[in-house]
Each structure stands twice: as C-alpha cells, then as structure tokens.
Amino acid sequence: ASESDVNDVVVIGGGPGGYVAAIKAAQLGLKTTCIEKRGALGGTCLNVGCIPSKALLHSSHMYHEAKTRFANHGVKCDNVEVDLAAMMAQKDKAVFNLTKGVEVLFKKNKVIYVKGAGKFLSPSEISVDTIDGDNTLVKGKNIIIATGSDVKGLPGITIDEKRIVSSTGALALTQIPKKLIVIGAGYIGLEMGSVWARLGSEVTVVEFAPDIVPTMDGEIRRQFQRSLEKQKMKFMLKTKVVAVDTSSSDVVKLTLEPSAGGDQTVLEADVVLVSAGRTPYTSGLDLDKIGVETDKIGRIPVDRRFSTNVEGVYAIGDVIPGPMLAHRAEDDGIAVAEFIAGKEGHVDYDKVPGVVYTHPEVASVGKTEEQVKASGVAYRVGKFPMLGNSRAKSIDDAEGLVKVIAEKETDKILGVHIMASNAGELIHEAALAITYDASSEDIARTCHAHPTLSEALKEAAMATYDKPINI
Numbered sequence: 426a427s428e429s430d431v432n433d434v435v436v437i438g439g440g441p442g443g444y445v446a447a448i449k450a451a452q453l454g455l456k457t458t459c460i461e462k463r464g465a466l467g468g469t470c471l472n473v474g475c476i477p478s479k480a481l482l483h484s485s486h487m488y489h490e491a492k493t494r495f496a497n498h499g500v501k502c503d504n505v506e507v508d509l510a511a512m513m514a515q516k517d518k519a520v521f522n523l524t525k526g527v528e529v530l531f532k533k534n535k536v537i538y539v540k541g542a543g544k545f546l547s548p549s550e551i552s553v554d555t556i557d558g559d560n561t562l563v564k565g566k567n568i569i570i571a572t573g574s575d576v577k578g579l580p581g582i583t584i585d586e587k588r589i590v591s592s593t594g595a596l597a598l599t600q601i602p603k604k605l606i607v608i609g610a611g612y613i614g615l616e617m618g619s620v621w622a623r624l625g626s627e628v629t630v631v632e633f634a635p636d637i638v639p640t641m642d643g644e645i646r647r648q649f650q651r652s653l654e655k656q657k658m659k660f661m662l663k664t665k666v667v668a669v670d671t672s673s674s675d676v677v678k679l680t681l682e683p684s685a686g687g688d689q690t691v692l693e694a695d696v697v698l699v700s701a702g703r704t705p706y707t708s709g710l711d712l713d714k715i716g717v718e719t720d721k722i723g724r725i726p727v728d729r730r731f732s733t734n735v736e737g738v739y740a741i742g743d744v745i746p747g748p749m750l751a752h753r754a755e756d757d758g759i760a761v762a763e764f765i766a767g768k769e770g771h772v773d774y775d776k777v778p779g780v781v782y783t784h785p786e787v788a789s790v791g792k793t794e795e796q797v798k799a800s801g802v803a804y805r806v807g808k809f810p811m812l813g814n815s816r817a818k819s820i821d822d823a824e825g826l827v828k829v830i831a832e833k834e835t836d837k838i839l840g841v842h843i844m845a846s847n848a849g850e851l852i853h854e855a856a857l858a859i860t861y862d863a864s865s866e867d868i869a870r871t872c873h874a875h876p877t878l879s880e881a882l883k884e885a886a887m888a889t890y891d892k893p894i895n896i
C-alpha cells in the first residue's frame with residue numbers, strides 16, 4: 426500500500442460515537458475511514474435505540490391523549506383506534522431517513538465508509554470482512570474503537586425476539602400484547618413499558634433492586650413511580666425471576682421470588698421484555714492480538730485523551746466506562762478527534778444530562794440529593810411544582826416538579842432534577858448553568874419568557890435562596 430492509502434483515522438463502528446468522531450476528524454482535515462458492519466449507520470441509537478423508541482413513545486402518546494384527554498380540550502373523536510402496522514411503518518421511516526442522512530453527511534465531509542466487520546491485525550491495520558462477502562485491509566495511523574454495546578441477557582432466559590424479547594424485539598412487536606412483563610426497571614424498560622401500556626397492554630415491571638431507576642434522585646423517583654402506577658403500570662420491586670417456562674404456546678410463565686428469598690409466585694404474560702442493562706461490545710475485534718486491555722465487565726479503560734493502553738488505539742462511547750448514552754458517545758467522538766488532530770478535547774461525565782422519555786419525562790443533571798448528602802457538603806434545596814406553572818396549567822399538563830440543589834455557602838448549583846411533560850428539553854438550561862458553575866441566583870435572575878414551562882426552573886432556582894412567587 427502506498428502512503429496515500431493510509432488513513433489518518435480509522436473508526437470501527439458507525440454509532441453516535443463513531444460517526445461523529447469520523448465527521449469531526451474529517452472536518453479537522455484528517456483522512457478518515459469509518460467501518461460499520463450493520464449495513465446502516467447510526468449504531469444502536471438510530472437503528473434499535475433512541476430513535477425508534479422515541480418514535481413509538483410519541484405515536485403511543487398521541488393515541489393515549491386522543492383516547493383519554495382530547496375530550497377535556499373540546500376535541501371530539503370517537504372510535505380512536507391503533508393501526509400498529511402504520512405506527513411501526515412511521516417508526517421505520519424515521520429510522521431509515523436518519524440513517525441515510527448520516528451517509529449523506531459522510532459524503533459531504535469526505536469520510537470513506539466501509540461496510541463490514543473490522544478486526545485488528547496490528548495496531549494500525551484492520552482486516553474487514555465486507556457485507557458483500559469480500560475482505561479488505563484498512564490502514565490507519567490512529568484507530569478509534571467505537572463498537573458500542575449489546576443487550577445484556579439474563580442467565581437461564583433465552584431471548585427469541587418474539588415472546589421473550591430484548592428492547593430490539595419490543596420495538597418491533599406485530600401485535601399488542603395483552604400482558605407484558607418487563608424485567609428491569611431502568612429507563613429503557615420503563616420507556617418500552619410505557620409504549621405498550623398506552624397501547625393497551627397490562628404491564629408489570631419486575632425489578633431485583635428496591636427502587637426503579639437507581640440513579641434518579643429519590644424524591645423525584647418516588648413521584649415518578651406513582652405517576653407510572655396511575656398510568657396502570659404495576660411494579661414488583663425487590664423481586665427476582667427464578668424460572669421461565671415457554672412450554673405453553675399461549676403464555677410465558679415466570680416464576681418469581683423476593684430478591685432476599687421467600688415464597689414463589691407465578692406470573693403469566695404474552696410477551697416478556699428482558700431489559701437488564703447493556704454490556705460493552707468488543708466481540709470479534711481480536712483485541713487480544715494487539716494487547717488492548719479490558720476491565721472485569723468488558724469495558725476498555727482509557728485515559729483523558731481516550732487513548733487505550735496501546736499507542737495509536739483509542740476508544741469512545743458505550744464500550745468505555747461512563748454513562749451509556751448517545752450524547753455522551755457523541756461528545757467523546759468530538760473530543761477524541763480533537764485530541765488526534767493535536768487540539769484539546771473535553772467531556773465532563775459528571776455533567777451529562779439523563780432523560781427518561783416517558784410522560785411526564787424525567788430529566789436530571791449533576792448530583793442527586795442523596796449524593797450531595799453523602800458528600801458532606803451543606804446544601805439548600807429549592808422546589809417548584811408544575812402545578813404552579815401557568816403554561817402547564819393552561820395546557821392541563823401540570824404533573825411533576827423542578828428541584829434545584831445548590832451549595833449552601835456559595836449557591837453554586839450541584840444538581841437539577843425535573844419531572845415535567847417537557848423535562849428533556851428543560852434540562853439543558855440547567856446543564857449549561859452547571860457546566861459554567863452558575864449559582865441558582867444566576868438562573869433566577871435570568872429573564873424567562875412567559876408563559877413557558879421553563880419558568881418553573883427559574884422559580885425552583887429562586888426557592889433555593891429566597892421564596893418563589895407563584896406558589
């Protein structure tokens with residue numbers, strides 16, 4: 426191979442981490458190739474994650490609103506029905522357009538796209554089995570591993586993606602299950618449970634731990650669980666699955682037991698969703714051939730420059746430690762490209778917002794009250810219920826609250842937690858504030874347009890050091 430065949434950067438994996446890294450590297454003038462084996466760009470997020478789940482959450486929300494709340498707003502529509510095939514087709518169209526859109530961005534930025542599975546021959550040589558059956562050698566001075574994560578199974582449970590499904594199967598069911606059991610009360614399980622509950626399934630969420638979404642602020646979590654219960658989702662916490670029986674063609678039977686041991690119960694369902702987390706994916710990369718280390722749970726440790734223990738080999742996104750979220754992977758992608766181009770890059774994992782896209786949504790950034798308490802720092806909490814927010818009241822969608830936690834001495838914001846219909850959008854004002862070490866008074870003294878849901882954050886900020894006005 427001539428020198429001109431050697432890339433400055435080769436990215437393995439075309440998910441939000443990999444495709445963003447590839448585009449940024451190309452924008453910085455580096456010759457870049459991205460290898461993706463799926464046959465479509467966008468990774469887990471665009472193909473079987475964030476995007477299809479948000480499409481179904483929106484469609485099912487529209488159906489549920491039409492059925493339960495349109496009449497309150499004077500909109501009459503009888504016989505509202507679900508056309509599941511059409512709902513799935515709209516989701517598929519959104520996925521197709523977005524993944525194709527990334528291909529267009531690759532062309533625009535002159536990123537070379539190789540469709541196939543890559544594996545290391547050396548720290549600068551990748552052998553690719555292409556999806557059309559060929560093999561090709563891709564060389565690079567710098568290699569970025571962005572191979573993401575995969576569904577984590579549970580011992581003794583075989584996922585067939587029909588009756589026992591992962592999130593991927595739950596995004597493509599062809600019938601609305603009468604009864605759905607979700608194993609795992611993390612955000613993915615709750616989002617998918619919400620979709621099917623809105624469409625009419627009886628949903629039971631079984632969780633080994635004592636709480637749903639363990640990373641959430643406790644006070645918000647309790648209100649959130651009550652809200653989901655009002656939406657008829659049932660929760661069996663501190664409960665473990667001990668056996669799964671699929672011998673009947675009608676129903677799947679799950680034998681459950683308290684996590685600490687005790688009497689067993691049997692629960693039946695048409696579909697069981699296994700949503701017990703995700704696991705880093707490095708299978709088939711031949712990492713051991715070049716000596717890239719992984720930790721106990723298969724993640725690739727990296728330094729602040731996203732460099733692995735092997736020089737010239739970097740890793741980003743779900744495959745390294747840190748919050749397994751698309752926007753974090755994207756920010757890693759930009760930072761690693763900047764480092765490779767000789768610039769500085771930076772991602773602060775303590776300031777990555779997290780959102781659960783149910784209704785209401787729950788969003789947070791920074792520390793929970795439990796974390797602040799444990800750190801020993803003296804703090805103040807300001808809260809404002811959405812019921813006091815005029816916009817939320819005017820649209821009759823006023824469930825939830827905003828909670829701001831600030832350091833007592835300096836008023837510096839330590840954490841913001843929002844449960845509200847649009848929390849996933851509202852949180853970014855708090856993310857900006859926390860990133861720039863703002864105080865709650867900085868937010869409260871920023872003029873907020875009226876009437877907006879954002880005013881609830883302003884009032885909660887005001888409540889940390891003074892009194893809110895509208896409650």
Ligand code: FAD
Pocket residue numbers: 437438439440441442443460461462463467468469470471473474475476478541542543544571572573574592593613706708709710741742743744749750751752753754782
């Ligand atoms: P991935 O997106 O997993 O991409 C890795 C890519 O590498 C894959 O396409 C894979 O095919 C490819 N690959 C692997 N090995 C090779 C190889 N040897 N050669 C070539 N290609 C290879 N996150 C959010 O922030 N918001 C959400 O709302 C959200 N919702 C989610 C909903 C669901 C149902 C799921 C499952 C996940 C969701 N996530 C969400 C998480 C998000 O999808 C991931 O954090 C994100 O996709 C990680 O990006 P990544 O680039 O690290 O890896």
